[in-house]
Amino acid sequence: MEMTISPNFLNTNPYKHLFDLVLKADLTLFSRAKMIDDDLDLNGQISGSESESEYEGSEVVRLAEPAKESIYNKDGLIDKLGDISWPDNVEWIHKLSVDIDTQEDVNVEDDIARELSFFTQALEGTRQAFVKLESMGLPFLRPSDYYAEMVKTDSHMEKIRGSLLAEKREIEEREEKRKAREAKKLAKEVQAEKQKERAKQKKEMIESVKKWRKQRQRNGFAGGDEDGEMVMDFEEGKAFERSSKKRPGVSPGDRSGGKAGQFGGKGKKGMNKKANRREFRNSKFGFGGRKGLKKQNTAETTDDLGSFNKSNPRNKRHKA
């Protein structure tokens, strides 16, 4: 509400002071109302008001979201795009860019689908680019003997290789363990069978020896050749069955039976760990232990001069 008051009226009016007061009051009221109006109007625009005032003269299209309003200056964007873009007749070889069609329905949360979409985009892009490059005739594929600095160092690639190999080994080991578990079940049964067989044989052997002794007693210890009377298994063919496991390099003079250095190096993994360990400790400590193997004159020890000056000079007791 605006009041146009001619200057004459004010000067000639006797109630001028009152009018002055009213005018001022009105004016202040008016301005306050305007400010309130302004607030209501610029509610969402306050954030963008500075920019609007600076960028006058262009359409400012406001993007009204249900909760937000934000600036979207289409013309400004297109102007800037025109400013910075390269001229249109630039050859493709400078840009090397390809545009790929994509499907919109990839869920961002689904990692595999997302990575797959990127992968297919890259694949499609390189295919198109390679077709173009081939038609240009320029070399674009790296020859196998071209050695130059790579973006990852060789040591880093070694680490990667190591981790990949470790993964593969883990998988294989897991497979093997599973198979061993299965085989163990079978093996248990087979082992039980073998034990029974051996016990039976032992019994038979003892029985046959007893029989032979009885027969001999009956015949009054007559010597000479008694052929065909007793069948002694151990003479004929089936000797006492030793374990067919050959212990490599067991020499005749070796009283430990080849087990002297066996367990210290690398123990066999898996099921026969415990059995091996038991065997080894039996051979070392059983029945009084290994006697007198400490000093031996063998082929290996004659040339071995390492045992001289072996003791730690720090531990040597200084004879005062």
Add this chain to the structure above:
Amino acid sequence: MGKKRKHNESEAAEPAKQDDGFAPERPKRTLLGWKDKPEEKGTDSQVFRNKEKVLVTCSRRINFRYRHLMLNMVSLLPNCKKDNKVESKETKGATLNELVELRNCSSCLFFECRKHQDLYLWMAKCPGGPSVKFLVKAVHTMEELKLTGNHLKGSRPLLTFSNNFDKDPHWKLLKELLMQIFATPKDHRKAKPYHDHVFVFSILDNHIWFRNYQISVPHNEANKVDRGGLEKMTLVEVGPRFCLNPIKIFGGSFGGPTLYENPFYVSPNLERALKKKQKASKFAKKVKAKTRRKMHELSNHLEPDEFTDLWNE
């Protein structure tokens, strides 16, 4: 200086003498050496030369992961110049622009890390060009052991953009910016000849996702793929990986009028505050539910059960 003047004078005298002589004119002597008669420069001025130079810097107090990301970018872009860390005061105002001018670069990648947690990436074209501020998420650097590919350092990349870059003007502008910054110039000193890696820029859920793959294709010659080789092409990821969320696009470099504001952008501080509020409201909700239950029980009494007095005796 005197000598030079003499030389000029003699030069001026000679051609006058030899004009009607039989011997051909001596090549003109200039400060840089002998030059033959100037040839016609018809098409030379029209040839396009990509002279893009990128300045890569970061703010102080940057995280180790983001620093490695920056170093990875430096190794991916042979046309970049890496500069020292910038003080926090200098990120606003004209100091960054001056720095870029000083180093004679035409664009800038500025990695700003705030609160040791959030990485903002500024991409700007420096003399007067537009600039963008991104929030960077989902960062995986090249040093991760799961990313097993490798490529020549400095070879020119193939760039692929998803087609939804052409749908809106702000995406078009971003596409142009990305292309100019990430494409290695053709005749750059440090550029290596072959093309063995490809960049992927794709828009999903209003974010720009970046991937870098190594191309391995069976071939015997350098300029031809084996027959059927295109089908057998495999890509191995080299890294790095990140996801950009555009926050604002400005008309000037590191400032200026806002051309675009992302309506879906939520600042990371706000995100954290919202999460905390959600957690805090758990207890309040529980208490409310308890009181509600009490009121409900008071208002609706249960009917006395027929078995309540069974064992009373």
